[in-house]
Amino acid sequence: MNKWLLAILLSLSLGWAYAQQDVNTESTANSGAEENYQFADEQQRQLFLTLTAELRCPLCQNQNIADSDAMIAHDMRRKVYQLIQQGNDEQQVLDFMKSRYGDFVHYQPPVTPYTMWLWLLPVLFAVFALVMITRKQRVQEPSDLEEKLARADELLKREE
Template sequence: MKIIIATMLALIISTSVMATQENYAFETDQQRVDFKRLTAELRCPMCQNQNIADSDAMIAHDMRRKVYQLITQGNNHDQVIDFMKQRYGDFVHYQPPVTNTTIWLWILPFSVLLLGGWILVRRKPIDINNSVSDTDKVHAIDQDALIAKAEAMLEKDK
């Protein structure tokens, strides 16, 4: 009975809890558009494949506040992206730059495809005569002998 009362009490209390929603006041509509675009482009470091606009992680809240602060200070899109990359690394942006480190992410898949195609082209065709096993050859010889015996027996009966 105590468990049921505790559960009911927890349900009643939990319905009164509401998530806080961040409301940002912008001076211009362009700042609002930039904010929405930037928060959609920046990845949450904690959520892996979720942008900071959709993430409820604490770090995403902090990043949204920082983006808001940078935009209201007059920074443009590229400056905000550069700041976030400097602070959180290239991973934070969904469009990583091509560098000596990341070039392998672009080259490796094509290299594997080219190598696989080259192997398929260079592969020797299968020789059907060589693919017959020794046991199959023995069975073929036995069949020929049986056919010869059967023909001899038929000739004998005539």
């Protein structure tokens, strides 16, 4: 019983510590640690916002680099900003990021023979499952049933 109580108290204290850490991280992030980028025109700014929303943080994996506070996301935003300032267009920036971090970094990966399996395997599995289910539910043919009944009758006659 004491072990359970100790485990519960430990988990509660760790949860509280993590909650405090999140609060401290949020207050630090909102206290001016945000990057302020200067753009020559509104088109560059929109391109920056679009790209940072389309690029995935390699560390967080389910966040784009615009929303992530990971150090690598900060570095990626800075690199996107530098590439835009150098006059690169959207495709050139995406190509640079893909060459550096792989296709995973973009939320819209290209269709390749490897990524095609991501679409085909679930469909093939569903077809296979449907075939297996219909095979199992197939009703036995009457001739087979008649044969079994005849054998059962023979066995009953032998016992008498």
